Amino acid sequence: MRWIPILLVGSSLFAQTISIAKLPDVKRIYERANDTTYVINFWATWCSPCIEELPYFEEANQFFSTEKVRIVLVSVDFRSQFESKVKPFVIKRKMKTDVVLLDEADANNYIDAIDPSWSGAIPATLVVNNYRDLRIFKGEAFTKEELFRLIRSTIN
Amino acid sequence: MKKTLVMLFFATAFAVAQGYKVGDRVSNFTLKNVDGKMVSLSDYQTSKGVIVIFTCNTCPYAQAYEQRIIDLDKKFKSTGYPVVAINPNDPDRQPGDSFEAMVERAKKFGYSFPYVQDESQAVATAFGASRTPHVYLLERKGNVFEVAYIGAIDDNTENAAAAKNRFVESAIQALDSGKRPDVTSTKAIGCTIKWKKTS
Structure with a gap:
């Protein structure tokens, strides 16, 4: 029976990663x-409207x-709260989607680098x-229907 | 009915896009302070300007900047730029931002500046504030106030000591030496203002 935990660890690593990255890496x-649609959602553990829409991204991650x-x-949480807040949050909610903490202090710089129309309010999604020359930025929360419709429109 | 809905949609979109820009004149406002007295922008006829900060009790980013807001008032009130902190959040959506909770927080942290409640959210709407904290540095010109800077206090929310650019301080120093601020607007991550649910 000793091999079971090892297998479990292996599969959970495969399913999801939680990491820290600088802006260029993000x-x-x-x-x-390539012809992949990238859906990049900016959120934080302290942002309640973000947390409300996280399950839609989780579902979309499964569905697509x-x-x-x-x-x-x-995540735009503080770097110092990666271990204490972000990781426990992700583990507790059994999140399956990849999570990256953006390790940048100067928001005035990175907000425009991600999208000039972004005010800095979260949630926000790019x-x-x-391949299809497609770039959509939304500076507010999605409903599940909106999110699914948008993703679907980019892959058909 | 459909037409009304469409118009409502545009009215909302328009309202969101509105707000003061750098150089705009600011309308007077009168809001209730945590000491129970009313505070108006027009009370500041003898100051050189006012640091208006939309902030609140509950947002972690506002909390991260709380000491810096206190320090701004300490440093610049005497030189003619006092802080006026405005809480625009709807307490029905964010009970921690009730007037009573504001009174408590101002007392606990020894605010040396007015902390007023924008109960109708009309002031936040007029300014075009979108998040907390959100700074509008106003410069007095005769008996009107003009927006000189909009944005963040500095460029490092997490660590005040590591900030490379202290935007508000630099803007005040520029105004004081008769110049325009080098940076007149910045962006920052913050908590979205908790607007009243319209339905």
């Missing part, structure tokens, strides 16, 4: 020249798992498909 996730869709949840 941008590299969605700046690839066989399509060329990659969803990444970029949808990119470079």
Whole structure:
């Protein structure tokens, strides 16, 4: 029976990653020249409207798992709260979508680098498909229907 | 009916896009302070300007900047730029931002500046504030106030000591030496203002 925990650890690592990245590395996730739709959601553990819409991204991550869709949840929580807040939050909610903490202090710089129309309020979501020259930024929360409709429109 | 809905949609979109820009004149406002007295922008006829900060009790980002707001008032009230903190959140959506909770917080942290409640959210709407904290540095010109800077206090929410640019301080120093601020608007992460539910 000793092999079971090892297997479990293995599969959970495969299913999801929680990491820390600088802005260029976060941008590299969605700046690839391929026909994948990247859905990048900016959120934080302290942001209640963000937490309300997280389950939609989780569901979309499941629903579109066989399509060329990659969803990444970029946390703008403080770097110092990665271990104490972000990780426990993700584990407690059994989240399956990849989570990256954006390790940048100067928001005035990175907000415009991600999208000039972003005011800095979260939640905010960037949808990119470079092969199709598609770039949609939404500076507010989604309903589940809106999110699914938008993703679907980028892959058909 | 459909037409009304469409118009309502545009009215809302328009309202969101409105707000003061740098150089705009600011309308007077009168709001209730935590000491029970009313505070108006027009009370500040002898100051050089006013640091208006939309902030609140509950947002972690507002809390992260709380000491810096207190310090701004300490440093600049005597030189003619006092802080006026405005809480625009709807207490029905965020009970921790009730007037009573504001009174408590101002007392606990020894606010040396007015902490007023924008109960109708008309002031936050007029300014075009979108998040907490959100700073509007106003410069007095005769008996009117003009917006000189909009945005963040500095460029490091998490660590005040590590901030490279102290936007509000630099803007005040520029105004004081008769210049325009180098940076007149910045963006920042913050908590969305908890607007009243319209339905």
